[in-house]
Amino acid sequence: MRVACLGGGPAGLYFAISMKRRDPSHDVTVIERNRPYDTFGWGVVLSDETLDNLARNDAESAAEIRKNFSYWDDVAVHYRGQMIASGGHGFCGIGRKKLLNVLQDRARDLGVNLVFETEIEDIDTYRRDFDLVVACDGVNSRARKAHEDVFKPDIDTRACKYIWLGTTQTFGDAFTFIFEETEHGWIWVHAYQFDDKTATFIVECTEQTWRNFGFGDMTTDETIAVCEKIFGKYLDGHGLMSNAKHLRGSAWLNFNRVLCETWSHENMVLMGDAAATAHFSIGSGTKLALESAIALAEYVHSEPDLTAAFRRYEDERRLEVLRLQSAARNSTEWFEEVERYLHLDPVQFTYSLLTRSQRISHENLRARDAAWLESAERWFEANAVGQMPETVRAPMFVPFRLRGLELANRIVVSPMAQYKAENGCPTDWHFTHYTSRALGGAGLVYTEMTCVSPEGRITRGCPGLYADDQEAAWKRIVDFVHRETPAKMALQLGHSGPKGSTQLGWEEMDAPLKDGNWEILAPSPIAWSDRNQVPKEMTRADMDRVRDQFVAAAERGARAGFDLLELHYAHGYLMSAFITPLTNRRTDAYGGSLENRLRFPLEVFRAVRAVWPEDKPISIRISANDWVEEDGIGPDDAVEIARILQEAGVDIIDVSAGQTSKRARPVYGRMFQTPFSDRIRNEAGIATMAVGNIYEPDHVNSILMAGRADLCCLARPHLADPYWTLHAAAALGYDEAAWPSPYLPGRDQLQRLAARQDVMTGKV
Template sequence: MRIACLGGGPAGLYFAISMKLRAPGHDITVIERNRPDDTFGWGVVLSDETLDNLAANDAQSAEAIRAHFAYWDDVAVVFKGDRQVSSGHGFCGIGRKTLLTLLQKRARELGVNLQFETDVQSAEDYRQDYDLVVASDGLNSRTRSLYAETFRPDVDTRLCNFVWLGTHQTFKDAFTFIFEETEHGWVWAHAYQFNKDTATFIVECSQETFDAFGFAGMSQQESIAVCQQIFKDHLDGHALMTNAGHIRGSAWIRFPRVLCEKWSHENVVLMGDAAATAHFSIGSGTKLALESAIALARLVDEKPDLPSAFADYEDQRRLEVLRLQSAARNSMEWFERVERYLHLDPVQLNYSMLTRSQRISHENLRTRDKGWLEGAERWFMDQAGAPREAPLRAPMFAPFRLREMTLKNRIVVSPMAQYKAIEGAPTDWHLVHYGERAKGGAGLIYTEMTCISPEGRITPGCPGLYAPEHEAEWARITGFVHAQTDAKICCQIGHSGRKGSTQLGWDEMDAPLPADNWELVSASALPWSDRNATPREITRAEMDVVRDQFVAAAKMADGAGFDMIELHAAHGYLLSSFLSPVSNQRGDDYGGSLENRLRYPLEVFAAMRAVWPERKPMSVRISATDWVGAEGVTPDDAVEIARAFWEAGADLIDVSAGQTTTEAKPVYGRMFQTPFSDQIRNEAGICTMAVGNIFEADHANSILMAGRADLVAVGRPHLADPYWTLHEATRIGDRAAPDWPLPYLAGREQSWRLADKEQATTGAEAVRA
């Protein structure tokens, strides 16, 4: 085959090498517009996994690359005069120029034709003369632009400005992140060694800080001088250096995240940054380029024709690219929002940064550096007020206090509808259901939404607090919880609004009853769906009645012995319908602006708080986004909503999302709603509870230790396993749990023995491997 590689970066060079290794007879030309020794950036980072892949593909070039690597194991975070160092991270760096030189040498040895200082105007100039054209022409790929209708690229220019510099201050003991506060805002650096006497030094800041400094109007040397002054205490007298020999030098840019729907067009295929980019903060751009080059070369060699090779290339690589892009996006967004976290203690900031991409979990950190993590866990327990003599435990087992209620740990059983009430009264089902979960080790148990009136129920099977018999039955349940366990119990109180008068959840969710439907009210006369009845727009007089029903329910909850109550203002129910512009189209003082839309929910909350005992806490559940973009509630709106309830006396914001409109387009994934809790907690300084696809101790511990929430609600796993908390403690090796029910201690001992035996077996197998 005659093959042209447009672009002489790592992707194009390594593809040419990989193809020549598989079939030396290929006629391969690499065409690069720059000179051989030109380069952008300073050093690149590769993982041990990528190096192993390179060795399997071409042992000779891999050995040459390894010989030039600088290795380090530590990550350091320098913040407010404190330097936090954790180990076990296994990075290696190499100068980009060195990497290119090694790849160029290997390509020439294999007979690849290298053409430098040759400007590629259009892939069309090569497509007719070559069997295969590999467009590895970088971030600003002309080929991608030329065939944009086929590739359908999505280029998202991100928020922060950064400049890629170098220095002879090598930071040789750790990959170092430095955060410095200046008169114009925070500026931070990513620094890592890539040869014996040079380090990459990337300076980054927000757009606001960039503008305040006036970097855009400075010369290159003026800009570097400012950066040197900012980081002078960390450079040990060394200068910051630009790529002075490069035609562009070093310039401030904003990172463009590139993603293409398709990677090939006839005999042209995209590779490297032309196809997809991954933010530099996780060091995966060169990894993606090299591993994509290996995959494409293998498939072109193995498959009978280019279309089938390209199809498999996209299928096989897209998942890995998307996985890395997801991690890179998480990391990038953490840095874009880093000023949100700079109030944290250095220990917690370090943990937050280490886990920012979600590729490193709590227990993974324990494997990497047990000593550092245990120190962080001790810090967390100290902050939680645990006795110093208390055994060291993971964050999920730290106590938490709200007013005069102290929880033994941070795990909450989410409110989950049971649809088993009779005429609003809980039954033996509820006694056993909540009793079992209270015995299961969680610190706090939530009831399902408990309704303030017959018309406020979601379904005929929903429980209420609007009749004396309801209070008596709930008292039976709280009495069991308090007498037989050390868990606390919270009653979630709400009104269904336009989502009421529907079938039981296992019949058809949110569908109207086949018969005997009751009249609905909502903020506006908008039905939940085309199938549901249109509610009446609630009048001011009716709002008074409903408010008083909420107050009566709060009084009953106190009489029933609940430790805490929560106002349900999420998921499209009545109060939520006021908060969301999607469901609130009122023209009076309760519609329009966010201030107006908050008016009635705050009125209800204030009335309930006034009758709820001062010593007992009260929370509010909100939907932090409608998942419809700017037309609905946004995460920024949610911060203001949370702040309004907090200022009115709420002790905790239960941060959920969505379920407010059938037009929602949620983005699912593990812990997918936690970022909303994170934003509210760290921008507004408000206690929050995270919910949503949290199903492992690792999830809970990383959320808590990083300061993304104060409590963690676990739902579906508690339906499958009432003893989820105790079982997760066993699984992660926690042997300090005092809260197994006494009759179950024999079961505890057996579960601990079996878990320890399994761990020992797994560890022995890992050593042998």
């Protein structure tokens, strides 16, 4: 087979090697525009896992690569005059030039034709002259561009500016981050050693800081002089170097995230950065290239034809690409928004940086460096309770205080509709549901949305708090929880608005009743869907009545003994319908601007706050993103909404998202709504609750320790396991969780089984 590799980077060279290793008779040519032994770039990063993959594929080149690696174990963070180091990270670096030289020599030894100083121009000529064309000519691939209509690349240019420099200053066995505040803004460095004498030194900043410095008008030498001055104390007399002569235009770059819709066309296939990129801040670009080269070479030989080989290659590698791009996106966005975190203590800032991609979790950090994580956990608790703890506990078990409310831990049983009320009254089902979750160890247990009037119910099965029997039923539940558990009870009040008069959740969600529908209210006469009834546009008299219903329900909740009150201003219900422009089309003082749309929800809050006990907090749940590209609420709006609510006296924001429009296109995943909580907490400066696909103790501890939320709300995990918190405590070896006395034998057995498992797995 005649094979052309268009591009002599790691992907092209390693694919050529992989093909010749499998069949020496292949005629393989690599075309590269640079000269031999000359390249752009400084160091690249690989993991031990990737090295093992290389060794299985070609032991000779892997051994030579390994001989030239610089290993580091620590991540060191310089921030606000402190240096914090965390160990156990186990990465290694090699000079990009050295890596390519090793691969060039190995390819030549195997009989690969290496053609240098040749521009890749007429792509179709290669496609005619060769049986297989592998386009691995980088992020700005000419081969991809020649058939852009086929490959359909999605190219996302990221916000930060960076310049890739080198230095003879060495950083030992630590990957080093340096954050410096200047008169023009914050600027930071990613630095790591890749041989005995040289280190990569990537300087990065926001576009605004870049403009403030005037870097766009500077020569490369002038830029280097400025960077040497900023980071002089870390360079210790060593200079910075650039090989920007290989770049057209400015040496400063914006990272382009690339992902193509398809990776092959007839006898041509994309590889490496031409097909998909992973941001430098997670060090996976070269890993992707090398491992994709192995996979494609394998499938070219194992499949019956190129079409089948390309299909297997893309099916396998796309999943890995998406996984790494997700981590890279998280990491990239952290650096793009790093100024959001610059108020954090150095300990929390470092933790946030280490876990930014979500590839490293709380317990994974413990496995890497237990001593450092223990010191961070001590800091977290001391910061929360005002004194250094004698024993260490995970963040989820650290108490939380808000006004006069103190929670034993930071686990919240999120509101979950049960649809089991009778005429708005909680039943024995509700008593069992809520009390079992309180016995299960959660710090705070929420009611489902409890409606302020019969016509404010979502369904006929929804509970209310507008009648004496309802108040008595709720009080029975609250009294039991207070008497038998350390848990606190939260009352969530709401009004269904345009989503009311619908079927039970296990019938047809959000669909109108088959008969007996009641009149529903909304800020504007906009139906939830074509099937739902058009709501009545609220008059001022309607607003007065609904406001007073909220007040009356809050008074009943106070008498019932609830510890926290939450007003439901999310998910398209009445107050949410006022806030989002998707459903508020009013032209009076209650529509138009965000300030106007918030006018009635703020009026309701203030009226409720006036009757709710002063020492008890009030939360408001919001939808931080409508997930509708045009016209809807977005994360920027959510921060502003939170600021306005905080100024009005709201104590904490329960940060949800979506469910405000049938046009919503949510993006799901682990902890998928936590970024909204993170942004509101760290930009608006108000306490938050995170919610949304949080289901493991690791998720909770990572969110809390990084300062992304103050409380974590779990819904479905508590449906599957009412004792989720107690089981998490046993799994983490936390002995102080408040097990009910009759259940202590169960705790003891769990601990014995966990200890036995630790012995069997070699943990102890």
